[in-house]
Amino acid sequence: MLKVENVYKTFNAGTINEKKAIQGLNLHLEPGDFVTVIGGNGAGKSTTLNLVAGVFLADRGKITLDGQDITKQPEYVRAKLLGRVFQDPMLGTAADMEIEENLAMAYRRGKRRGLSWGVTNNERELYFERLKMLDLGLENRMNSKVGLLSGGQRQALTLLMATLQKPKLLLLDEHTAALDPKTAARVLELTEEIVTKDSLTTLMITHNMKDAIHYGNRLIMMHEGKVIYDVKGEEKKQLHVSDLLKKFEECGGETSDRMLLA
Ligand SMILES: Nc1ncnc2c1ncn2[C@@H]1O[C@H](COP(=O)(O)OP(=O)(O)O)[C@@H](O)[C@H]1O
Numbered sequence: 001m002l003k004v005e006n007v008y009k010t011f012n013a014g015t016i017n018e019k020k021a022i023q024g025l026n027l028h029l030e031p032g033d034f035v036t037v038i039g040g041n042g043a044g045k046s047t048t049l050n051l052v053a054g055v056f057l058a059d060r061g062k063i064t065l066d067g068q069d070i071t072k073q074p075e076y077v078r079a080k081l082l083g084r085v086f087q088d089p090m091l092g093t094a095a096d097m098e099i100e101e102n103l104a105m106a107y108r109r110g111k112r113r114g115l116s117w118g119v120t121n122n123e124r125e126l127y128f129e130r131l132k133m134l135d136l137g138l139e140n141r142m143n144s145k146v147g148l149l150s151g152g153q154r155q156a157l158t159l160l161m162a163t164l165q166k167p168k169l170l171l172l173d174e175h176t177a178a179l180d181p182k183t184a185a186r187v188l189e190l191t192e193e194i195v196t197k198d199s200l201t202t203l204m205i206t207h208n209m210k211d212a213i214h215y216g217n218r219l220i221m222m223h224e225g226k227v228i229y230d231v232k233g234e235e236k237k238q239l240h241v242s243d244l245l246k247k248f249e250e251c252g253g254e255t256s257d258r259m260l261l262a
């Protein structure tokens, strides 16, 4: 589904601030792969997702999504194929708009809008069913402004919006890191439900190694802009946090407090 081949990305090349963020990255995702991504600060995790999403272009290498070469495609073109959720709950939704209007925006993404902007009854039914799945009571508040929701509710809604039109690839960048532990756990469970229900191919960055082991069918560890460890299936299920910490240290990575506390 996704093929990243020999990709390089340097920021501020030739200046004192030069940073080789991605250095020969290779990553192949099968359809339905749910991959958790871990690595120290600055390992290149977010840059990888940004390169796939087209936030910036790769200096070298090739990126293919579902057989289509997207290496040079601008972000707005790729956006139609991707679902994205970021760390900040304020980013994915429009606070001044109603829950239902936010969902309508997501639903019409990449479609011709037609003449009327109103939400049809059929759509409303779909949104109701999807919201009910979240089990947060939002299905009874469809005309509430999103700005009134908690961070966790907003992140859950963002997740729903990102997957309302089945994306070819779902990109999650520490999407529960800003939430309190209980809410974070709930949003992660929802993530798993949604990803499993629609067999979504997913890349999920997390700094929580336990979550990285628990969720998904495959785990990759990044260091200095490359994948240094790639494990799946039974072998992944058998992992312990201590194994991952050992891997980190082997490659000279610094384990941050954040990681250890998690
Ligand atoms: N837009 C940018 N401009 C300059 N440097 C950047 C930019 N984005 C990321 N970097 C640098 O690239 C490296 C990798 O960053 P990032 O992918 O955000 O790491 P991670 O998400 O693994 O913590 C870091 O050293 C970071 O400072």
Ligand SMILES: [Mg+2]
Binding pocket: 045, 046, 047
């Ligand atoms: Mg990051």
